[in-house]
Amino acid sequence: MHDIRLIRDNPEAFDAALARRGMEPVAQSILTLDEERRALTTKVQEAQSRRNEASKAIGKAMGQGDTETAEKLKAEVAEIKQSLPQMEERDKELGEELKAALLALPNLLDPSVPDGDGEEDNVFLREWGEKPSFDFEPQEHADIAPALGMDFETGAKISGARFTFLRGDIARLHRALGQLMLDVNTGEHGFTECNPPLLINEEAGYGTGQLPKFSEDLFTTTDGRLLISTSEMVLGNSFREQIFAEADFPMRLTALTPCFRSEAGAAGRDTRGFIRQHQFEKVEMICAALPQDAPAEHERITAIAEGLLQKLGLHYRVMALCAGDMGATMMKTYDIEVWLPGQGAYREISSCSDGGTYQPRRMNARYRPEGEKKTEFFHLLNGSGLAVGRTLVAIIENYQQADGSVIVPDALAPYMGGITKLEPAA
Template structure:
């Protein structure tokens, strides 16, 4: 959500900022709508004021015995009462149109974000570890994981395409990953563990920016609730319509939840395997920070996500997303891409972002600076720590053996009840 006053004050600068995302100038339409709405609002306020004045004057005229004046005033009040509903309705419609127009616009980018049109223009920052070497041809997980209990056929039979049924030790490894990530975030980095609802209202969907832009990617219930596509949607909205003080910050929340995405905008992509599912699990990190804390907090959550991959012994690289590949609600994002030897490619496993005041403004979530009367908006950051399913894929492909078994990473052994290796079904 954008502050209309900022657009009024410098429309050219606002258009220039959104032009980095490839948008044509939007301020002329917004300012015209804003001017029309303010004109109607002024007329409505004038009508309300005149109605109140005339209503009071009726009593005075009656008290003075001036019935002609009283009748004229009554007629004027009656006419105002007839015309005001139309003004009220026009004011409401214009207000809703202006709000939806502002809600549909993406965030302004941080100046440090590199220019570019697509993921091909993202900027390499660093990498960790080495690509594993095999004395055999490594397989893609979709080709040998079914023998380990990753049952694509049963998932599709029960629920349709892009659903998977996990059985046995691979299901336990999936669970172990989620627990390991949660323990890491809470025990080592001070995050508060949460167990939030999986269904949210439409209003909450607008709050974190999934609506209106990504409505087609969300599953809806018959009573118009939304299944979350990320726990960012619920953890972020936990701050909505609240006023905090400086000493509350930073506030750090984490959760392991199922996530649900219709993938309407990704038709035909990653149809094989466990990479892009309609239902998956993810550990999310959410940080509410003061504006001056936000840059350091973004680096911190990125380092936490990197630390998880390092503990798992997975080679990865860090990319700074360019303007054309940035999520609409974010102002700056780092992607962590893990190496998948079976695919011979890097795949995103975590995004860590600062959304600035974009989401708090939409949720009316504020803080009052010390010694100030006026409240301000804080920054809201998010990061995957990590996507559980994709981490499972990375382990299967990186720790695969020649006999199609998979060695369990040492850091996960305490969660595996003595299981040290996933073995294909006989």
């Protein structure tokens, strides 16, 4: 959501900012709608005011015995009452049209975001660790994991494509990863653990920006609720329609939840394996920060996600997303990409972003600076810490052995009940 005053004050700058995302100019069409609406709102207010004045004047005229004036005023009030509902309805319609136009626009990019058209233009920032070496040809997880209990066939039989049934030690390893991530976030970094709903209403979907743009990627229930595609949707909306004190910041929330995505926009991609599922688990980090503290908070959540990969001994790189590869709701994003030796490629495992005031504006979530009466919008940041399924894939491919077994990283030992290796079924 954007402040209409920003567009009024400098429409050229607003269009130039959206042009970085490859968008055509929109400011003039929005301002035309805004001007029409403001003009009609003024007419409605003037008509309401005149109706009230005339109604009072009728009583005064009657009290003075001025029947002629009273009748003229009655006729005027009747005319206003007849035309006013249509004007009010049109005023409401224009307001909804303006709101819809603003809601459909993406966030404006931070000036530090590099230009570019797609992921090939993303900028390398740093890397950690080294690619593992093998004395055999490393395999993809989709070829190794079935013998370890990752059952693609049963998942597809029960639920269809892009669903997987985990059994035995690999299911425990999946659970252990989520527990490690939560424990690190809460025990080492001060996040508050949450257990939020998995279903939200449409208003919440608009609040964090998944609606209207990404409606095709969301599963909808028969009563109109949405299955969350990320717990960002519920954790972020926990701040909605509230005013916080400056002293309340930063506020940091984390949750491990199932997430559901129809993957309508990714048809044909990653159809093999566990990379792109309709149902998956992810640990999310949500941070509400004062505007001046948001850049440091962005670096902090990125470092937390990196630290988890370092604990697991997984080689990764960090990329700054370019303008053409940015999510619509974010102003600046770092992607952390883990190395998968079986695929011979880096794959995104965490995305850490500063959304600025975009989501708080949509949710009417504000704070009052100390000593001030006026409220302001804070920044809302989010990051994956981490995507559990993709981390499981990374462990399988990086810790695979020639006999098809997989070594369990030391950081997971406290959660694995003495299991140090996943053994393939005989």
